[in-house]
Amino acid sequence: MNAIDIYRRAIKRTFGDLYGVPPDEVDVSWNDEGDTITVQCDGRIFIHEILTDKNDQSPKFVSDHDDPVTVRLTEDEVRQLERAG
Numbered sequence: 001m002n003a004i005d006i007y008r009r010a011i012k013r014t015f016g017d018l019y020g021v022p023p024d025e026v027d028v029s030w031n032d033e034g035d036t037i038t039v040q041c042d043g044r045i046f047i048h049e050i051l052t053d054k055n056d057q058s059p060k061f062v063s064d065h066d067d068p069v070t071v072r073l074t075e076d077e078v079r080q081l082e083r084a085g
Contacts, residue, residue: 001080001084002084003081003084004030006073006077006080006081006084007037007059007071007073009023010071010072010073010074010077011026011028011037011039011059011061011071012024012028014069014071014072015039015041015046015069016041018041018069019042019044021041021042025041025042026039026040026041027040027041034050035049035050036048036049036050037050037059037061039061039069044063044065045063046062046063046066046069047061047063048060048061048062058070058071058072058073059071
């Protein structure tokens with residue numbers, strides 16, 4: 001599993017748990033340059049701009065109308081990320 005897959009799974013899990021929707025209903029996408037992640041969940045849109053650390057293990061997603069959401073990787077996901085790195 002590569003880093004993007006690991007983060008995508010963690011993001012879907014976090015937003016799904018927070019908004020009470022199945023993870024497969026959370027849409028996660030990276031822009032073409034790979035420096036912005038957009039999450040669409042339960043009619044809300046959140047953005048995370050990747051500034052310098054491409055492997056930020058606690059990315060924060062912001063929205064114009066909701067509180068920021070911080071995604072925290074599980075210990076297993078951190079280990080998988082280290083192996084993928």
